[in-house]
Amino acid sequence: MNTIESSGHNIYFDTKLAPLAEIIEKGTYSNIFVFADRNTAEACLPVFREMLDDFSGFDLIETDPGEENKNIDFCIGIWKTLLDFEADRKCLMINLGGGVITDMGGFVASTYKRGIDFINIPTTLLSQVDASVGGKTGIDIDNVKNMVGTFTLPQAVFIEAEFLKTVPKREMLSGFAEMIKHGLIADEKYYQELKAANYQNITTAAIHRSVEIKNEVVTEDPLEKGKRKILNFGHTIGHAVESYSLSKDKKPLTHGEAIAIGMICEAWLSHKNSTLSAEELAEIRAYISSVYPAYKIKEKSFDKLSALMQSDKKNEHGNILFSLLESIGKCTWNCRVAESDIRESMEYYNLTYVK
Amino acid sequence: MNTIESSGHNIYFDTKLAPLAEIIEKGTYSNIFVFADRNTAEACLPVFREMLDDFSGFDLIETDPGEENKNIDFCIGIWKTLLDFEADRKCLMINLGGGVITDMGGFVASTYKRGIDFINIPTTLLSQVDASVGGKTGIDIDNVKNMVGTFTLPQAVFIEAEFLKTVPKREMLSGFAEMIKHGLIADEKYYQELKAANYQNITTAAIHRSVEIKNEVVTEDPLEKGKRKILNFGHTIGHAVESYSLSKDKKPLTHGEAIAIGMICEAWLSHKNSTLSAEELAEIRAYISSVYPAYKIKEKSFDKLSALMQSDKKNEHGNILFSLLESIGKCTWNCRVAESDIRESMEYYNLTYVK
Ligand SMILES: NC(=O)c1ccc[n+]([C@@H]2O[C@H](COP(=O)([O-])OP(=O)(O)OC[C@H]3O[C@@H](n4cnc5c(N)ncnc54)[C@H](O)[C@@H]3O)[C@@H](O)[C@H]2O)c1
């Protein structure tokens, strides 16, 4: 599979980490740290070591898994661990895990001693097609997502299908939502291909195409001044629903499940406020609702959801701005939408989703 | 006084903040925050407001003064305050204070929502000639200085002699050490001029020259891969002495006082390990010791000081690397020095300093 060149670094596909072995062999790093969570230390670290010929010349930094641990307290712990290891500026951090690990590991690395090198080895579908591409690092503050972070690029990204074998089904489905999004915002043909695919058996070719789409967008607009915002399709409402679900539901939605909901709502907004046709809207709704489990957005949560959207960091000057589809495969951004439309789009989701 | 162009931003001198008034008038920022400590809120904020025609369209974020508060807990507090104000990515942070405020405010701004704009208005001599130039932001972790930070440039820097009027004498002397350093590493003529000057009555012309020197160095090597290290002259031993004094002395050394000590030690190392002549060494010692109060580096602290130098973030692969003078006005970097020489240089300081 072709390597993708991103800004100043490469994204490798199914190389069995061969280029990483070369980097390590060069020996220019004073120390190598592998950052993982308990699950990836168990499921992925053995594979990692095997790919690198039983490499053991690293120290493991392990954290508890889950979004609730993507916080500043864990960062402080990691900074102090690096200090305890007397890690200098020439050390390397390898982030081995899902988006929580690559986001938080990237943030810690980009700020420790004002920046050390790091490499991302994303091990979930979501992190392979999304989190590990584009240079965004971040952590949550007071449960508000990614409130603190940097734009910092890794030295390399390694995408290995091998790691996906142990990813739970629900996590696969979560990452698959971002792939659907990539199709919807940038490539109708790819979207149609995904419809024919099975999310439990994703090919590296499909991942490659998703990474390609995301990479093109972020390379054109690294600091999210404009076009990069199309990647937020489904995320304005989706994020709010996700936060709400996290704080209220016994079994909260995954990110992808929330984004699936957000994409249906925002497809409705695209029809109402942009040029997405009624047929395309119906087709998006039908497909997404055939893949993702049903969910009810409680009417009494609408106010809280609006407040959450208000405080979303993508806003400017207090306006809630949406990225909307002009058609399947084409997306525009910075669209203002009436508050009543936002509510209606959620009602639409609730009405039409229940099969 | 001429404006200095730095990477992508300007450093203004004695403009009475006129360009800032223009930036504010443009009104492109959604919110303006002024970040200050208790002392600068009292001594500098009235001057700031007066210069801006009684401007009041900002929210004040105030912290406790002092290096001990340049820590992650205060950063978390500021991030949360920004969240409470619903600050979006288009807000502006104005850091009004000494190096603690510009360092910590810069770090908070460079990471809040992955980076908002900030402007530095340094109000101590040290921060005018040093901390506010070069894009280093940072905070301390476990009392280890600047262990976490970023390289991020402000939108502008405003240097106003007016603010220095309320700076305590000892703080003026502290900043003056960095000016001496600039002369020693880059400009013999400037060094001679400083010798004729009075640190309590620093001219903007002298500050301008210091900023010019620092700016040239950091523009050439923004990420401190090489030449920028000459700015560390006096700082390897100086930082260790400063940390030690902070933890042990009843009335700890200021940064500049510690750097003055460090410069005498490292001038000795420059004579021993580089080409600084015996006459130049004697002249540096004589001048610095005529300006700075005497101090004794306790023999029993040498081991601890070595350990502190070891853990200094400027090291690579466990070697303590020094920036050494080749002559007055010329500096080289990445010099390895025997541990015994480091000790001897401190003995030299102790022996010769006491008048
Ligand atoms: N930086 C970006 O541009 C960006 C983009 C999208 C998402 N994100 C972030 O990514 C995070 C979500 O990523 P995620 O879904 O990968 O979450 P995650 O890292 O929490 O991984 C999900 C779960 O799967 C486990 N896991 C990971 N790899 C595994 C494997 N190979 N086998 C078995 N279990 C494995 C993890 O331990 C975790 O329990 C969020 O914090 C989100 O903000 C960032």
Ligand SMILES: NC(=O)c1ccc[n+]([C@@H]2O[C@H](COP(=O)([O-])OP(=O)(O)OC[C@H]3O[C@@H](n4cnc5c(N)ncnc54)[C@H](O)[C@@H]3O)[C@@H](O)[C@H]2O)c1
């Ligand atoms: N980023 C860099 O490149 C860089 C370079 C050098 C130093 N620094 C950092 O700068 C810090 C030291 O800077 P500093 O010496 O300015 O310390 P500081 O900010 O603590 O200021 C010293 C004292 O003077 C007070 N003060 C500030 N301005 C005043 C004024 N105009 N009138 C009256 N009182 C005033 C402050 O409240 C404080 O009590 C350190 O943390 C150091 O690490 C950073």
Ligand SMILES: [Zn+2]
């Ligand atoms: Zn997403």
Ligand SMILES: [Zn+2]
């Ligand atoms: Zn200094």
